[in-house]
Amino acid sequence: MQVITTVREMVDERSKYAGSQRVGFVATMGYLHKGHLSLVRQGRKENEILMVSIFVNPAQFGPHEDLGSYPHDLPHDLHMLEALDVDIVFTPTPEEIYPPGFVTYVEPAGPLATEAEGASRPGHFRGVATVVLKLFQIVQPHQAYFGQKDAQQVAVISRMVTDLNLPVKLRILSTIREADGLAMSSRNAYLDAEERTAAIVLYRALQAGRMAFEAHTEEEPPAVVKAMTGTVLAEPRAHLDYAQVRDPHSFMPLEELRAPALLLIAAKVGPARLIDNFLLRADGSWDTGIHVTEH
Ligand code: AMP
Numbered sequence: 001m002q003v004i005t006t007v008r009e010m011v012d013e014r015s016k017y018a019g020s021q022r023v024g025f026v027a028t029m030g031y032l033h034k035g036h037l038s039l040v041r042q043g044r045k046e047n048e049i050l051m052v053s054i055f056v057n058p059a060q061f062g063p064h065e066d067l068g069s070y071p072h073d074l075p076h077d078l079h080m081l082e083a084l085d086v087d088i089v090f091t092p093t094p095e096e097i098y099p100p101g102f103v104t105y106v107e108p109a110g111p112l113a114t115e116a117e118g119a120s121r122p123g124h125f126r127g128v129a130t131v132v133l134k135l136f137q138i139v140q141p142h143q144a145y146f147g148q149k150d151a152q153q154v155a156v157i158s159r160m161v162t163d164l165n166l167p168v169k170l171r172i173l174s175t176i177r178e179a180d181g182l183a184m185s186s187r188n189a190y191l192d193a194e195e196r197t198a199a200i201v202l203y204r205a206l207q208a209g210r211m212a213f214e215a216h217t218e219e220e221p222p223a224v225v226k227a228m229t230g231t232v233l234a235e236p237r238a239h240l241d242y243a244q245v246r247d248p249h250s251f252m253p254l255e256e257l258r259a260p261a262l263l264l265i266a267a268k269v270g271p272a273r274l275i276d277n278f279l280l281r282a283d284g285s286w287d288t289g290i291h292v293t294e295h
Helices: 007-014 034-046 074-083 124-139 151-163 186-190 193-198 201-215 221-233
Strands: 002-004 023-028 049-054 088-090 143-147 169-173 238-246 261-269 272-280
Touching: 002 007, 007 088, 007 124, 023 034, 023 124, 034 049, 034 143, 034 169, 049 074, 049 124, 074 088, 088 124, 124 151, 143 151, 151 169, 151 261, 186 272, 201 221, 201 238, 201 261, 201 272, 221 238, 221 261
Parallel strands: 002 088, 023 049, 023 143, 049 088, 143 169
Antiparallel strands: 238 261, 261 272
């Protein structure tokens, strides 16, 4: 496995691969867990060459967010990626990605970028879209792997790939969960033991929302939101940011309960701001994630 830190070296390395070799790519911010590793495993199966980036992207953090304290353990990350037979790890510095004079950003517009996470984190998706486009340009992957855990990120990147005619196939994989249902996240490292127990409330709220969805009362979407909200309010350590039902592609609020739909939740538990979702696919089946059982 090669570890590359500069854009120049990465572009040089990429140019060595023949057109017939399929290149897969997983973009991460490091502090890897089993959610990231499921993307890496799938990418390994489906490509001749597999590249992974580890880059905590300053452009997607707000001024009062956790950029300065975001967890990191590069030696451990590299050890895990080596064990999964990754070919190249790209770990640029912020100055490599945003050199002096950098002014060009990708700005997703409309509800997709300004509602839900976009409302709570202004400018977040501009930072995400910009870095992902830059990484796609540098790595030039045939296939790129993203987690359904970040449902709005998936929608923004899918839209960008369509809108800008990017020659990459997106592969979206289910959310990997702890045995008790908590979605894996690097930010779970911020939780102490009691907060960790309380954090299950996001998953419970989604389960309650799904039950209300399936019960189909006349109140329709408000009943689902009420079920999710009520569950979170019962946990004093959790502070709800939003509980919503939206279209998974446009991110417009749903007027009526129909498939496809996304149940979305965001809450603060102690110092950690956590997000989670259940996806009701167009065919009526649910993607509620995959529980990890083995440890
Ligand atoms: P991050 O390091 O948080 O930027 O995440 C890198 C990639 O891993 C993104 O595509 C995430 O959606 C994905 N990811 C993060 N957590 C999970 C999870 N629990 N299950 C599946 N994918 C995940």
